[in-house]
Amino acid sequence: MxxxxxxxxxxxxxxxxxxxxxxxxxxxxxxxxxxxxxxxxxxxxxxxxxxxxxxxHHRMSAYERIDFLLDENSFVEYDKGMIGKNPLNFPDYDEKLASDRKKTKLNEAVVTGEGTINSYPVVIAIMDSRFRMGSMGAVVGEKITRAIEKAIELKRPLILFTASGGARMQEGVLSLMQMAKTSSALQMLNRAGGLYISIMTHPTTGGVSASFASLGDYNFAEPRALIGFAGRRIIEQTTRQELPEDFQTAEFLLKHGQLDKVIPRHDMKETLTKILDMHTPS
Known part of the structure; x- marks a missing residue:
């Protein structure tokens, strides 16, 4: 279709x-x-x-995606200064967070904000796998939830690019709570009649794939992106079956009805523009 x-x-x-x-x-x-x-x-x-x-398709940083996708000078960032803590006093976690902040120039693994795509206003969230492998901790969940709430407030479509290894182990159950938190916020967006477009990039796994990444009105992915919950080796050992060569790729998920489209990066802005135009009252 x-x-x-x-x-x-x-x-x-x-x-x-x-x-x-x-x-x-x-x-x-x-x-x-x-x-x-x-x-x-x-x-x-x-x-x-x-x-x-x-x-x-090699990995892109959050700001690189913003530069090619959003109209020039249209991006306004949300919650840039939000920084995570070490609620469980996990050994060396503070040092690892500080190291990633210095290396990536990011405060966390997601960048959120608003802007326009070919003049269509949107709220956008882009995960960045360079920061703790894009893992979802309390700050990532909070920033995404706030972006969803902003989309409801502004009556704008929400576009979310995922790239994550899953829930962040150093924050334990607090990271797992973000699955329910973000999913509940998306249900509020749905009830308000808002549009949510999810684009899964390489890799989208674990608790992220099992929550907000898979709940879009449109679920898209970049070519050959790894998408799944548990790892291939664990599944094969558990089921004692050999899995197909293309298992957990975007193309495999599309073939089995879990995606609406696999979109090459060069076609992404044009595709999103068409969908935004379809959902914009004349």
């Missing part, structure tokens, strides 16, 4: 010669994590960090 909404365009990045690879200064070139192709970093980033040789 949705296939007619989407169009595909081929885009390419420059692949340098062998001589250029050998003479390149550090940082000038990037190696594809999937096929090993060496690319000029500048062209690779222009190509939205998608390998032109194999189509592999």
């Amino acid at each position: 949705l296939k007619d909404l989407f169009s595909k365009k081929k885009r390419y990045a420059t692949i340098p010669s062998e001589r250029a690879k050998q003479q390149a200064p550090e940082g000038l070139m990037t190696k594809c994590q999937n096929c090993g192709t060496i690319l000029y970093t500048k062209d690779f980033k222009k190509n939205l960090q998608v390998c032109p040789s194999c189509g592999h």
Whole structure:
């Protein structure tokens, strides 16, 4: 039903010669994590960090997604200064949080705010796997819940990009509570007649996949994104069955009815614009 909404365009990045690879200064070139192709970093980033040789979608930071998806200078961030604590006094957790803040320039594993996509106003939340592997702790759950409540208040569609290893073990049951908390907030959005678009990126696993990531009015994913609850090895050991090669990929979930569409990154903004237009009163 949705296939007619989407169009595909081929885009390419420059692949340098062998001589250029050998003479390149550090940082000038990037190696594809999937096929090993060496690319000029500048062209690779222009190509939205998608390998032109194999189509592999490399991970993007939250602000990189904001830059390519939202209209220029339209983003207003929510709750940027919210910082997590160590409620269980978990050993070395404070130091790990501080290290990730310094390394990523983020205070937590999700960035939330509002902006416009081709002039359509939205509330957006984007998880960033560089911070504690995008794990969901109390602050992540609180920021996402506040973004949902803001979408209700402003009567704007909510768009949420997930990238997570699941609930954050260092916060114990407080992290698990965020599954129910965010899901309850989404039910409030649904009752208010709001639109929720979920886009799952690599990886979306554990408690995130089992809660707000899978509750969209539209559930989308990027190509070959890993999506699942328990790991492949655990499932095979528990069921004593060999799983298909493409198990827990976005394409596998689409084939089995758990996704509405797998959308290449280059088509994401155009696709979201079409859906926002469909849901905007004339």
